[in-house]
Amino acid sequence: METNKNHSEGNLTDQxxxxxxxxxxxxxxxxxxxxxxxxxxxxxEFSEEISELLPHAIRTLLSKGEITTDDLQPIIEETIQSSIxxxxxxxxxxxxxxxxxxxxxxVSEDIKKMLASVNASLESGxxxxxxxxRLQALFSKNSYAxxxxxxxxxxxxxxxxxxxxxxxxxxxxxRSAEAETLEANLVSAMLTAIRDFVKDSFKEKGSGTLEEIQxxxxxxxxxxxxxxxxxxxxxxxPPLDYRxxxxxxxxxxxxxxxxxxxxxxxxxxxxxxxxxxLQNCLIQERKEKKGSVFPWPLFIIALxxxxxxxxxxxxxxxxQSEFNNFVKQLDETPGYHITQAKMRFNTYTISGLKDPEASxxxxxxxxxxxxxxxxxxxxxxxxxxxxGLVLNRAMRQLNPPDEVEMTYYQSGLxxxxxxxxxxxxxxxxxxxQYILGVIKLDTSELNVSRENSFxxxxxxxxxxxxxxxxxxxxxxxxxxxxxxxxxxxxxxxLMSAAIFLADYNQLYNKKMAIFISTYTSRGGxxxxxxxxxxxxxxxxxxLFEEAGLTNELIDIQIVYAEDNEEQVPLRSVTFKVTEKTxxxx
Amino acid sequence: xxxxxxxxxxxxxxxxxxxVQRFVNSIFSEKYQTTIGVKIDQKLVKIDDxxxxxMLWDLYGExxxxxxxxxxxxxxxxxxxxxxxxxxxxxxxxxxLQKMAREVTxxxxxxxxxxxxxxxxxxxxxxxxxxxxxxxxxxxxxTSAKENFRVEEAFDKLTKMMLQQK
Numbered sequence: 001m002e003t004n005k006n007h008s009e010g011n012l013t014d015q016x017x018x019x020x021x022x023x024x025x026x027x028x029x030x031x032x033x034x035x036x037x038x039x040x041x042x043x044x045e046f047s048e049e050i051s052e053l054l055p056h057a058i059r060t061l062l063s064k065g066e067i068t069t070d071d072l073q074p075i076i077e078e079t080i081q082s083s084i085x086x087x088x089x090x091x092x093x094x095x096x097x098x099x100x101x102x103x104x105x106x107v108s109e110d111i112k113k114m115l116a117s118v119n120a121s122l123e124s125g126x127x128x129x130x131x132x133x134r135l136q137a138l139f140s141k142n143s144y145a146x147x148x149x150x151x152x153x154x155x156x157x158x159x160x161x162x163x164x165x166x167x168x169x170x171x172x173x174x175r176s177a178e179a180e181t182l183e184a185n186l187v188s189a190m191l192t193a194i195r196d197f198v199k200d201s202f203k204e205k206g207s208g209t210l211e212e213i214q215x216x217x218x219x220x221x222x223x224x225x226x227x228x229x230x231x232x233x234x235x236x237x238p239p240l241d242y243r244x245x246x247x248x249x250x251x252x253x254x255x256x257x258x259x260x261x262x263x264x265x266x267x268x269x270x271x272x273x274x275x276x277x278l279q280n281c282l283i284q285e286r287k288e289k290k291g292s293v294f295p296w297p298l299f300i301i302a303l304x305x306x307x308x309x310x311x312x313x314x315x316x317x318x319x320q321s322e323f324n325n326f327v328k329q330l331d332e333t334p335g336y337h338i339t340q341a342k343m344r345f346n347t348y349t350i351s352g353l354k355d356p357e358a359s360x361x362x363x364x365x366x367x368x369x370x371x372x373x374x375x376x377x378x379x380x381x382x383x384x385x386x387x388g389l390v391l392n393r394a395m396r397q398l399n400p401p402d403e404v405e406m407t408y409y410q411s412g413l414x415x416x417x418x419x420x421x422x423x424x425x426x427x428x429x430x431x432x433q434y435i436l437g438v439i440k441l442d443t444s445e446l447n448v449s450r451e452n453s454f455x456x457x458x459x460x461x462x463x464x465x466x467x468x469x470x471x472x473x474x475x476x477x478x479x480x481x482x483x484x485x486x487x488x489x490x491x492x493x494l495m496s497a498a499i500f501l502a503d504y505n506q507l508y509n510k511k512m513a514i515f516i517s518t519y520t521s522r523g524g525x526x527x528x529x530x531x532x533x534x535x536x537x538x539x540x541x542x543l544f545e546e547a548g549l550t551n552e553l554i555d556i557q558i559v560y561a562e563d564n565e566e567q568v569p570l571r572s573v574t575f576k577v578t579e580k581t582x583x584x585x
Numbered sequence: 586x587x588x589x590x591x592x593x594x595x596x597x598x599x600x601x602x603x604x605v606q607r608f609v610n611s612i613f614s615e616k617y618q619t620t621i622g623v624k625i626d627q628k629l630v631k632i633d634d635x636x637x638x639x640m641l642w643d644l645y646g647e648x649x650x651x652x653x654x655x656x657x658x659x660x661x662x663x664x665x666x667x668x669x670x671x672x673x674x675x676x677x678x679x680x681x682l683q684k685m686a687r688e689v690t691x692x693x694x695x696x697x698x699x700x701x702x703x704x705x706x707x708x709x710x711x712x713x714x715x716x717x718x719x720x721x722x723x724x725x726x727x728t729s730a731k732e733n734f735r736v737e738e739a740f741d742k743l744t745k746m747m748l749q750q751k
Contacts, residue, residue: 167660196622196656
């Protein structure tokens, strides 16, 4: 019993000794060992333990430089990507409180910028440029508003300043090749002063900061970061996304120069590396390229307008030419005399004279393709002396038999030839003087039914021969007695009527004779003149007798021209048909 | 290249602008000060082989220090506190301004300038007061902008102080 107790005591002692030895070697008690065992056997417990150490370990590794954020980046990205793929809603729920205000702010910013741009465009009022935009909108698929926005990008960024926010000191400057040199240090300081002034002056009216300063056509756009400011000098209206470019620039500067900015003591050397970010803000080239694009829509519009104008003038010229040709042709047509012709739009007015015998106008209109045109005529009637029209007039008034041919001479002579009845010849002898344009009638070549028997003649009216005979007169030169060729023709014509004188006397039981009256000159020797007159009378007597007239049908009367009361042509021979008394004067 | 912002502080008409004008040789223009309360000049100086661009913020002088825009002081590496030796009251204004400047600039170095030594007959600030300020740690310089007396020294000294503090 005692032994067991001792053994038991001995065992306990061993255990204690073992524990003591273990603690001595490892420094861990029973409880600690049990906890370690639990960690090794239970992964959940182990992970719980590690999770407390891991963030601290990562921070330590980062601070020591053993790992970098670049090393962690792919792991974190893959983890987030995997998480989104598995359950996108979860991440969306997490980000919701952050995203919604951010989206709202971004949308609000964009709308504000767009409105500012549109307002700036609309404020420019009516101009050739705006008219050009409207035409561009008309000939493109874009709306007018889109064209206005696109054309609002009229800008040239000349300077970009990086300014330390608190001190107002210039950290770095970039300027375009064309830009003039500015006192950049002073500009930066003054911009800071103005910003502070504005902030102090309006601090009770809002928490915003100065974002833009307008100086004439220059806009100074300011984008603020926690330690630095980017100020961009823009000529004209900057594009919508330019503000975003400035934001990205200030973010990039802060990301890459955070230590320099936080510990800034006036040393600006290190900010030379910010140059690449600032240069991104100098974007005037894009505008220049845009401006150099050839304005095809405008060119096409101008060309169309020019072609339209040419076409209008060509059409007008054509119409005018056609009308002029028509008027000229009408004026040259016998029986028309045009005094005035006007063309106003599609209405033509023609004034002048028209012979009733003239041909109709319709044919000339057809010839000049003027059908359907509105033509107003103001044509007064007149008698044309055109040969054809006088003959037409004579044909209509005299209604000659088919065998009669008429010829008209400009001297006013209407010559008849062919064959006609005595009645018609008599009627013609009465009517010809009423034909406009006819002064004389020549029937010398007209055959007037000479072969008719007296019985036939008695049925005819021969009274026409007397006026025809009396219508003839012959004028001679000084001392000339014989007839020339033309006078011979006249005499033949006279004989065509005189030949009926015997029939006339028989028909009407008359003793009519042709009295030949000769007139002398007033000057010169009276006896000589008388001799010539007598010889002319004798010449005609001979001619009549040779032509077949008997002596009783001829009588002679000599009239001395010295007698001033006689109104007759000098040196002439005329004829009267009267009752023969038997005495010659 | 090192750049430093220096602010000129002091009561009305103590000669801040004249001091800057004398130092920078600039053409004085009042329009900035009357418009937004500050005029800015720059001067390149060489101190101990260091080229330093000094940006001089010349604040509009106010007898009432409360009216001074403290935001213009922000970021100053040092400041010149100016008083008019012929007007003792400007010393009080300077002391008040220094309290404000100390807070805003977080104990940036400064030099207290008592200007217008050329007007010795009208001098009002006694030596005792100046000694008291020096004992309290102030760097005090008596200058004359009119006679260009110790003006450059004041700026150089402040620049050195600023560089040393760095």
